Amino acid sequence: MKIEQIREIADAILYEGYLLYPYRHSSIKNRQRWMFGIVSPQAATGMARDAWRMQTQCLLVGDADTRLDVRVRFLHILERAPRTPQPVYQSASYATEAIEARRPTSFEVWEEGIPREVSALAVALDDLLSAEQCIEINIPGAELEDTDDPLAVRHQQAIMGTVTLGAEPVGERVYRLTVRIENTARGDTQQNAILQALVSTHTLLQVRQGSFVSQLEPPNELSTLVQKCQNLSTWPVLIGDEGETDAMLSSPIILYDYPRIAPESVGTLFDGTEIDEILTLRILTLTDEEKREMREADARTRDLLERTEALSAEQLLKLHGVIRSLKPIDEAQKSVEFAEPAAPTEVAVTNGTVRARDHVRLHPNARADAFDILLNGKTARVEEIKQDFEERCYLVVTLDDDPGREQEDERVLPGHRFFFYPQEIERLEEVR
Numbered sequence: 001m002k003i004e005q006i007r008e009i010a011d012a013i014l015y016e017g018y019l020l021y022p023y024r025h026s027s028i029k030n031r032q033r034w035m036f037g038i039v040s041p042q043a044a045t046g047m048a049r050d051a052w053r054m055q056t057q058c059l060l061v062g063d064a065d066t067r068l069d070v071r072v073r074f075l076h077i078l079e080r081a082p083r084t085p086q087p088v089y090q091s092a093s094y095a096t097e098a099i100e101a102r103r104p105t106s107f108e109v110w111e112e113g114i115p116r117e118v119s120a121l122a123v124a125l126d127d128l129l130s131a132e133q134c135i136e137i138n139i140p141g142a143e144l145e146d147t148d149d150p151l152a153v154r155h156q157q158a159i160m161g162t163v164t165l166g167a168e169p170v171g172e173r174v175y176r177l178t179v180r181i182e183n184t185a186r187g188d189t190q191q192n193a194i195l196q197a198l199v200s201t202h203t204l205l206q207v208r209q210g211s212f213v214s215q216l217e218p219p220n221e222l223s224t225l226v227q228k229c230q231n232l233s234t235w236p237v238l239i240g241d242e243g244e245t246d247a248m249l250s251s252p253i254i255l256y257d258y259p260r261i262a263p264e265s266v267g268t269l270f271d272g273t274e275i276d277e278i279l280t281l282r283i284l285t286l287t288d289e290e291k292r293e294m295r296e297a298d299a300r301t302r303d304l305l306e307r308t309e310a311l312s313a314e315q316l317l318k319l320h321g322v323i324r325s326l327k328p329i330d331e332a333q334k335s336v337e338f339a340e341p342a343a344p345t346e347v348a349v350t351n352g353t354v355r356a357r358d359h360v361r362l363h364p365n366a367r368a369d370a371f372d373i374l375l376n377g378k379t380a381r382v383e384e385i386k387q388d389f390e391e392r393c394y395l396v397v398t399l400d401d402d403p404g405r406e407q408e409d410e411r412v413l414p415g416h417r418f419f420f421y422p423q424e425i426e427r428l429e430e431v432r
Contacts, residue, residue, distance in 0.1 A: 003069075006204060006239055006247055009259055011115075012268055013251045014073055014200050015300075018113050019270035021279050022286065023301050024293045025110055033111065035272055037074070037233070037252030039161070039198040041185040056179040056203050056250040057229035058236045059222060062210030063173060066125035069206040072163050072181055074198040075113030076139060076156060080298075082109075083153045112298050113199060114156070118163055125175065125210070128167035137161035137198075157195040160185045170225050174213075179203050179250070202234065203250040211245040214238050216257055264318040267307055270300070277319040283308045343387040347395065349425040358382045360397065361426040362418075375399075375418065379428065383417065394419045 017035035042052035060066070120135050127133065141158040164180040181203070185196040205212065213219070215236055218226040236250035238257040249259070253272075262276070269279045283305065286294065295302045346355045354360055361379050364372035380397035387393050396417050 003204075003206070006206075006249070009239060009261060010073060010202060010204055010249060010251075012261055013202055013249070013253060013255075014075065014115060015113070015268055015270050016253060016274075017200060017270070017272045018075070019301060019304070021269075021271050021282060022290065022294075023270075023283070023297065023304065024290060025297065026293060034075075034077070034113075034194060034197075034199045037199065037201040038194075039074070039181055039183045039201050039233075040193050041183050041196050043186050051233060052183045053232060054181040054198075054201055054234050054252075055230065055232040056177075056205075056234050056236050057231055058177055058205070058215060058248060058250075059170070059213035059218070059225055059229065060125070060167070060175045060177045060207065060210055061173055061213065062125050062175060062207065064126055066210035067208045068123045068125065068128075068165075068177075068210075069119070069121045069204075069208075070123065070163070070165060070179060071117055071119040071204040072137075072179070072201065073115065073117045073204065074201040076116045076159055077195050077197070077199060078112045078114050078144075078154050078156045079195060080110045080112065080152050080154045083151050110297055112154075112300075116159075116198075120163070120165060123165060125167060128165055128177075129169065129175070132164055132166040135163040135165070137163065157192060158185065159183075159196055159198065161198065170228075171222070174222065174225065176225070176229065177205070179205070200252070202252065203236075205236070205248040205250065207246050212236075212238060212248045213245075214257055264322060266311065266315055267304070269304065277316075280308055280311065280316070280319060343385045343393065345385070347385050347393050347422050349395075349422045349427055352427045354382055354395070354425065354427050356382050356384060359400070359428045360395075361428055362397070362420060363424050363426060364420065365424055380418070386419075393422055395422065395425055397425075 017033070020033060020035075037054070039054050040052050060068075116139060118135055118137050120133065123133065137159060139159040141156050143153060143155040145153070161181065161183040164178075164182070166178045166180075167175045168178075170176050181198065181201060183196070183198060186192075213222055213226065215226055215229065215231075231250070234250045234252055235254045236248045237255045237259065238245060238247070239249040239259065240247045242258050244258075249255070265276050268274075269276060271279055291305060294305050346353050349360070350363075359379060359381055361377065362375050363377070364375055379400045381400065382395050382397055384396040385393060386396060396419055398416055399418070402416055
């Protein structure tokens with residue numbers, strides 16, 4: 001699978017959690033936006049909840065010709081804040097008042113995520129077996145002009161860390177590959193910690209002249225070795241076309257092998273565990289003021305809003321659900337897999353045994369339902385005895401004083417049938 005195709009899926013993971021519905025800074029939910037794959041500065045782990053290290057371990061089948069491409073991708077937080085007034089020709093008080101008068105009262109500090117990538121390409125497996133390789137992460141801080149607001153400034157703090165690659169033999173032509181990411185920045189405060197953190201961190205692995213082993217469905221002979229792999233704050237899965245084993249995505253979100261982007265989705269919604277239809281409909285119900293605030297946040301929120309408002313009726317309908325594939329089930333298979341368990345013809349209750357057509361008194365006690373108060377003490381007739389797949393028995397009853405019974409119709413409507421455990425039933429003395 002080409003790296004461009006892999007990146008399409010990896011980018012969906014990269015920006016997962018970048019924005020959370022309702023996509024506005026004034027919302028309490030968005031005061032803590034960054035949720036997944038945070039690798040915090042080591043010095044700040046006492047203040048921040050996230051660890052300063054992330055580690056991927058997986059099995060690799062290879063030989064002397066095996067080459068690896070390793071890419072670590074993450075977001076670098078950029079903070080937009082009000083510009084400190086800098087008077088030139090007027091007094092400080094006059095300049096401050098002039099700038100504050102022009103500054104929108106709704107101005108809020110806002111954070112954006114800038115994608116970064118650190119890579120090591122064409123790394124020989126033999127070299128990793130001889131010694132670990134270390135890649136430095138050294139991204140300088142910066143201060144940028146805000147082209148949308150001359151009264152604001154955007155700045156980034158420096159990020160420092162390392163990516164360490166290693167491999168060790170664990171079987172014949174089988175190796176354990178390790179990619180360890182560490183944040184070595186100072187991060188002396190909570191705010192500095194997130195500005196110096198690697199956010200939404202994930203690792204892309206590609207191999208030539210070799211293959212990766214699925215962590216979810218490994219061959220039986222390798223399952224024990226897979227269980228010994230130690231993955232910290234991340235989980236590797238195979239990526240590419242079904243059956244391919246030359247690429248792996250290690251992400252902070254647990255995925256299945258060969259993840260896909262739904263073709264019905266018209267674009268990422270950024271929200272963790274997103275459900276496209278629900279979030280789309282919620283965006284459309286935002287007030288004009290809420291949409292204004294969303295539009296002014298940053299380019300991604302603005303694009304999300306404009307894309308959502310431009311959806312056609314056909315595109316909205318596609319979000320409602322889809323059947324990917326259907327396959328026939330032969331009658332023999334159906335009878336085995338879906339056969340209802342055979343229920344007994346007689347079941348023990350509180351004072352004896354009952355069977356279909358017997359009269360009973362109801363004493364609901366196994367549930368916390370206000371409707372039980374109305375049924376307590378009612379007399380009823382047992383229509384059926386049912387048994388579920390866990391071999392628990394239920395009695396299906398109809399009430400004696402149900403007005404529908406006056407029709408003398410043996411076909412009792414579903415709404416007139418009630419289900420009770422045997423311990424909630426008292427058998428009435430009568431001749432069977």
